[in-house]
Amino acid sequence: MTSASDISAGRLAAGAYEEAFCDLHAPLDQHEARVAAERCLFCYDAPCVNACPTGIDIPLFIRQIATGNVQGAGKTILDSNIFGGMCARVCPTETLCEEACVRNDAEGKPVIIGELQRHATDAVMASGRxxxxxxxxxxxxxxxxxxxxxxxxxxxxxxxxxxxxxxFDGRPKPGGLNEHGIASYKTPNNFAQAEVEWILDVGGIELRCGQMLGRDFMLADLRRDFDAVFLGLGLQAVNALGSDDDDLGGVEDAVAFIEALRQSPDLSTLPIGRRIVVIGGGMTAIDAAVQAKKLGAEEVTIVYRRGAEQMGASRFEQELALTHGVVIRHWARPATIYGENGVLRSVGFAATEDRDGRLVDTGETFEIPANQLFKAIGQLFIPQVLEGSHDVLDLEAGRIAVDFERRTSLPDVWAGGDCAAGDRDLTVVAVEDGKQAALSINRALQGFVPMAAE
Structure with missing residues (x-):
């Protein structure tokens, strides 16, 4: 029988929340950064650069740190990736630049590129320049x-x-998922907003929050009033579990839970269950599970339909969850949600296996008691927000189709980030999309290329 105490606020002692949600990685001091930088071999063909979606000149910025030019290192990074500070905190560097580091072959340990990138970009931010x-x-x-x-x-x-x-942005605060959808312990001290303010300080950018495409204005309006349009809409909805009972009390979207946590002025007021189940295998699932544990949940279990190797979350993220006491169960899918008096009681699962490349049920079932269920099974793009124009954007796999310059099927519209067709929903990929679209828009408006998509 679920009781009111099964989901309640203030599970931790006074003052414990600040400690629980402190910085995931302590920043490097000057000496630590220079020692780490000295490990770089400054490869002439730099496989780490090829692995970076934004093409940061990694050997150059690390050499600048090694020679004491930290501000110069920061500019090298930011010239390629204006969100270099956030990406240093949230990028899966262990599967990108650091995985490509040649030090892995010699020593089994890469140069800590992500932490060095944070050291340099933080120095720029701290300087006020x-x-x-x-x-x-x-x-x-x-x-x-x-x-x-x-x-x-x-x-x-x-x-x-x-x-x-x-x-234009529909939310009251800018930042997108950096502000609303990333674990608090990865970006404490309001870093996301500080970075946004620094970016906007360039001048020439007017921000209009609370303005939503499809509600307050249409794509046709923008095409009429502006010389070009870039769509960085993100994703607007969360996939459903497909159960008639997923509207029970205690069944929530993981993204909404993370956003509520990120925007809460007092974490001790956030209600959390004793027993939590998280469905999914990506970064959002990990972020929701770890933060639920940090809020005082006694049991937190992530359930994913395939194996650890197929999880969208990196191995580092999976290990992070395990070290925080989260249980990860593989090869199972949600089958039934059980409720009592309109409130979640438990979740039933069907065991799965890979049979000739197809995911099938094995016939075995099990049940996990839960008073909160967080759905982290992917988000959806809603094409209806683009309606209101005689011209229709082409879609690919449910998202906006773009070419290599991020041009859409309309000659004056570009798109990038999660709303655009592609295979990696990462902050660093979104940053690169925006940068490449801007360069393409500039070429088009200056008459260097025809304003038409190929």
Whole structure:
């Protein structure tokens, strides 16, 4: 029988919340950074650079740190990735640049590129210096929809190229998933907003929050009023479990839970269950599970339909969950949600296996008691937000189809980030999408290429 005490706030002692949600990694001091930088071999063909979606010159910035030029290192990073500070905190570097590091072959341990990147970008932020300013005005205006990593990356690069940019976002605060969807312990001390403010300080960018495409304005309006449009909409909905009972009390979206936690001024007021089940295998599932544990949940179990190797969360993220006491169960899918008096009681699962490349049930079932269930089974793009124009954007696999320059099927519309077709929903990929779209928009508006998608 579920009782009110099964989901309650204030499970931790006074003062324990700050400790529980402190920085995941303590920043490197100057000596630690220089010692770590000295391990870099400064490879001439630098496989780490090829592994970085934004193409940061990693050997150069590490050499700059090694020689004491930390501010220069920060600029090297930010020239390629204006969200270098956030990416240093949330990028799966262990499967990108650090996995490619040649030190792995010699010593089985890469250069800590992510921590060095944070050291350099933090130094720039702490200095109060603004490295970029709006370029000579072109007289042209660009609309950007979405104030997340893709949208703000595009807006910032366009501003430096001399464009006047208006950024629209449906939420009351900018930042996208950096602000609303990433675990608090990865970006404490309001870092996400501090980074956004620094980016907007370039000049030439007007931010209009609380303005939603499809509700407050249409794509046709933007195409009429601006010289070009960039769509960095993100994803608008969470996949359903497919059960008639997933509206029981205690059944929640993991993304909504993380957002509520991120925006809460007092974590001790957030209610959390004693027994938590999280469905999913990606970063969102890990973030929800670890934070539930940090809020005082006694039992937290992640259930994923396939094996550990197929999880979207990196091995580091999986180990992080395990070290926080989260149980991860593989090869099972949710089958039935059991409730009592309109409140979640337990979740029933069907065991699965891979049979000739197909996921099938084995016939075995089990049940996990739970008073909170967090769904982290992926998000959806809702094409209806694009309605209201005579011209229709082509879609691919349910998202906006784009070419290598992030141009859509409409000649004056570009798109990037999670709303665009692709195979990696990562902050660093969204940043690169925004940057490349901005460069493409600039070429088109300056007449270097025809304004038409191929």
């Amino acid at each position: 603004q490295l970029y300013r709006q370029g000579p005005r072109t007289g042209k205006r660009v609309a950007v929809v979405g104030a997340g990593p893709a949208g703000l990356s595009c807006a910032h690069r366009l501003a430096t190229l001399g464009y006047d940019v208006v950024v």
